[in-house]
Amino acid sequence: METTEKIVESYCRYVKGWLTLPNVKCEGQYEIDLLAIDPKSAERYHIESGVSISGSFSKLTSKPFSTDDLKDRVKAAGQRRTLGYFIERKFNLPEVRAELKKYGFVRGNYSKVIVTWGWQPDVKVLADRHKVQLWDFGKLVSEIAAACRDHKTYFTDDTVRTIQLFAMAASSNS
Secondary structure, eight states: OOHHHHHHHHIIIIISOOEEEEEEEEGGGEEEEEEEEOTTTOOEEEEEEEOOOOGGGOSBBOOOOOHHHHHSHHHHHHHTTBHHHIIIIIISOHHHHHHHHHTTOOTTSSEEEEEESOBOHHHHHHHHHTTEEEEEHHHHHHHHHHHHHSOOOOOOSHHHHHHHHHHHHHHHOO
16 A cells, blocks of 8 residues: 555544545456545545655646556656546446445445545546545645644554654644
8 A cells, every 4th residue: 555545544544533445456456545434424435546746747637538648658647647547547447346336335325536636727627527526635634633733642553653743743843
């Protein structure tokens, strides 16, 4: 599991209080980053992370997605930063939908979420049209830090513990 995926899972577990299942394997070497269920409301979430710190590829774009360009090593990174990539390769593949169904996630009973480090303005309109929520990664990290900054609980989750220690250090230096 990538670090960013661990942070997203920690956000769901410790800030939202949701139950999570990470790295769900699908046929054809596909993978679902995270499934989450809110135990209070029984709402379900299929969450995919696409966080890049590269200046040219950091924001999610509405550029056209191309399966052929995804196979081209030079063009692949840019393709993974398109909304179309997530819709076509992460949410709507038959292999992914079949695996979701095994966990009771059927069309219409769960939310699709993309976690990314910002997006171009037109992406939000397109995401709404496709019923996809966009979560800003930076805000998630800030919410985790705020939730655990004053918490004296010892977190055994290394990801949350690291963010907690960083938040405490940052607040003591201000």
